[in-house]
Amino acid sequence: METAGLKKISAAVRKEILNMLYKAGSGHPGGSLSAVELLVDLYYNHMKFNAELVNDKSRDYFVLSKGHVCPVLYAILAELGCIPKEELDTLRKIGSRLQGHPAFDKKIPGIEISTGSLGYGLSIAVGIAKGIKTLKQNNRVYVLMGDGEQQEGSVWEAVMAASHFKLDNLCAIVDCNGLQIDGEVKDVLNVNPVAEKYKSFGWNVIEIDGHNLDEIDAAYTKAKTFKDKPTMIAAKTVKGKGVSFMENVCGWHGKAPNKEQLEKALKEIEKSQSDF
Amino acid sequence: MVKTFGSKATRFGFGEGLVELGKKDNKIFVLGADTVSSVAINEFQNNFPDRFANVGIAETNMLGMAAGLAVAGFVPFVSTYGVFASGRPWEQIRTTVCYSDLNVKIGGSHSGLMVGPDGATHQALEEIAIMRCLPNMTVLVPCDVIETKKAVMAAAYYNGPVYIRYGRESIPIITEENTPFEIGKAVKMKDGNDVCIIACGSMVYEALSAAEILEKEGISARVLNIHTIKPIDKDAIISAAKECGAIVTAEEHQIFGGFGSAVAEVVVQNCPVPMEFVAVQDTFGESGSPADLMVKYGLKDVNIVAAAKKAVSRK
Numbered sequence A: 001m002e003t004a005g006l007k008k009i010s011a012a013v014r015k016e017i018l019n020m021l022y023k024a025g026s027g028h029p030g031g032s033l034s035a036v037e038l039l040v041d042l043y044y045n046h047m048k049f050n051a052e053l054v055n056d057k058s059r060d061y062f063v064l065s066k067g068h069v070c071p072v073l074y075a076i077l078a079e080l081g082c083i084p085k086e087e088l089d090t091l092r093k094i095g096s097r098l099q100g101h102p103a104f105d106k107k108i109p110g111i112e113i114s115t116g117s118l119g120y121g122l123s124i125a126v127g128i129a130k131g132i133k134t135l136k137q138n139n140r141v142y143v144l145m146g147d148g149e150q151q152e153g154s155v156w157e158a159v160m161a162a163s164h165f166k167l168d169n170l171c172a173i174v175d176c177n178g179l180q181i182d183g184e185v186k187d188v189l190n191v192n193p194v195a196e197k198y199k200s201f202g203w204n205v206i207e208i209d210g211h212n213l214d215e216i217d218a219a220y221t222k223a224k225t226f227k228d229k230p231t232m233i234a235a236k237t238v239k240g241k242g243v244s245f246m247e248n249v250c251g252w253h254g255k256a257p258n259k260e261q262l263e264k265a266l267k268e269i270e271k272s273q274s275d276f
Numbered sequence B: 001m002v003k004t005f006g007s008k009a010t011r012f013g014f015g016e017g018l019v020e021l022g023k024k025d026n027k028i029f030v031l032g033a034d035t036v037s038s039v040a041i042n043e044f045q046n047n048f049p050d051r052f053a054n055v056g057i058a059e060t061n062m063l064g065m066a067a068g069l070a071v072a073g074f075v076p077f078v079s080t081y082g083v084f085a086s087g088r089p090w091e092q093i094r095t096t097v098c099y100s101d102l103n104v105k106i107g108g109s110h111s112g113l114m115v116g117p118d119g120a121t122h123q124a125l126e127e128i129a130i131m132r133c134l135p136n137m138t139v140l141v142p143c144d145v146i147e148t149k150k151a152v153m154a155a156a157y158y159n160g161p162v163y164i165r166y167g168r169e170s171i172p173i174i175t176e177e178n179t180p181f182e183i184g185k186a187v188k189m190k191d192g193n194d195v196c197i198i199a200c201g202s203m204v205y206e207a208l209s210a211a212e213i214l215e216k217e218g219i220s221a222r223v224l225n226i227h228t229i230k231p232i233d234k235d236a237i238i239s240a241a242k243e244c245g246a247i248v249t250a251e252e253h254q255i256f257g258g259f260g261s262a263v264a265e266v267v268v269q270n271c272p273v274p275m276e277f278v279a280v281q282d283t284f285g286e287s288g289s290p291a292d293l294m295v296k297y298g299l300k301d302v303n304i305v306a307a308a309k310k311a312v313s314r315k
Ligand SMILES: Cc1ncc(C[n+]2csc(CCOP(=O)(O)OP(=O)(O)O)c2C)c(N)n1
Pocket: A030, A031, A032, A034, A066, A068, A069, A116, A117, A118, A119, A145, A146, A147, A148, A149, A150, A175, A177, A179, A180, A181, A239, A253, B033, B034, B035, B057, B084, B088
């Protein structure tokens, strides 16, 4: 899909995220909004995945390691026809399939495994990628992590394993929005230079602007060409991207907008779309 | 109506207790893991920045560091959400903290179903089981914000590892400043002799409410608040079994291996009587409002009433 189409979908996804969180009354807008372009381009232009391929053995896999940002994933899965759009209104409500963190037992097409405890997704992705190699298949495996999440030691065990096992079918994306719950990542517990760390652990690293769809697209394409090494895409992003009063504000990590904030946010997104 | 004194989340008792301790004792050191304000240890951080460290999203490192601080002579308190305070670093707690009997205090906030919309990943329902099985560990589950503060103060000067389980949601305050609190000693909240409801944490309030309902139906229920799951108050449980002849336990926790199991261990060895268990029935929780979840998972006064009647009928 061309950039213009991806931009349109990104705007629709942003609006769905905000609507969903407003109706839920709780949840995580900041890290959902920072990952929109990264996931829209991945799902529309790179992953072998759609509503028909949900259980297909040849599908590509995606693991949402930072499970708290599931609204962005639910919105994309709804755009792709894997979840009825009306169901998005049930987020975080009792009896809903759309749990506050992705739940495998709710059988949502596209949710490969339950996540929500940070630091586990990369190990899972390494396991899937190793399994695929063992089966001599060609599926690719993608995993999205946060930059704060890099503080978990388990991430680095998986980083070592991925390069040791030469998992060139694995692509990790780190959403470097610079913020976590308690403040800026660099102040809480610095993880930078995260790109250099992955390089020294034997990974290919591609550094991009995580909201620039052309750069994102080129990075995923390039990642497929590397042999014998896993790839990490270090994506510089803005937490809360697209909503002026949420951008780079730590307080929007885990708080839903009220009615007034929702309307303001939706207007801004619509305006930026028509400007474009 | 159960007599209450307002309501407040127990996590604030943990935070307030730490600040008070910090003022009088410079051996108190607090560690957080990127959830500092949520678990209410931010006041300690503001007041005593030199004796505070945020380790980031790194709970296993946090427990290892706490062990080291204890070796260096401090009394370290760590706190984050219960799942990440007890489960994630469980083996650090077992082998590094408990085996060496270190003076590490663990605050497991956000316990139980009442965490609500975040769902099963964040609803800690197993900590009592996985903490009480550890040698040298003391396990405290206070019933309201006042008792939580007392538990923190007591834990600081109780030798060895202590796990304190508390929550995020506002719950009724049912004890007062002068209500006695001693680690290992049950508190009799209400007398009665047909059945004894033994509860911990948020379920003590539900137990009191259940006892009132039962009273109206002619069943006299005793209510015991057992805030110390380990070492458990055997004498209080044995007296309850002997004098009431039937026991119901109530906990916002998994049924297997938790509080009910701990009480049952005492009952079967000393004075077997009919027992019923009100707890989460071996299932994960889900997203939803705290109130809805407590109803759906059978953790309300009416569930205790039904269990009490069943226990009495089995006498
Ligand atoms: C093991 C674990 N510890 C703590 C948490 C609570 N938590 C949820 S989100 C978050 C911050 C995540 O920051 P980051 O990885 O940078 O994600 P983003 O900024 O993109 O939301 C924390 C600490 C958790 N979910 N899992």
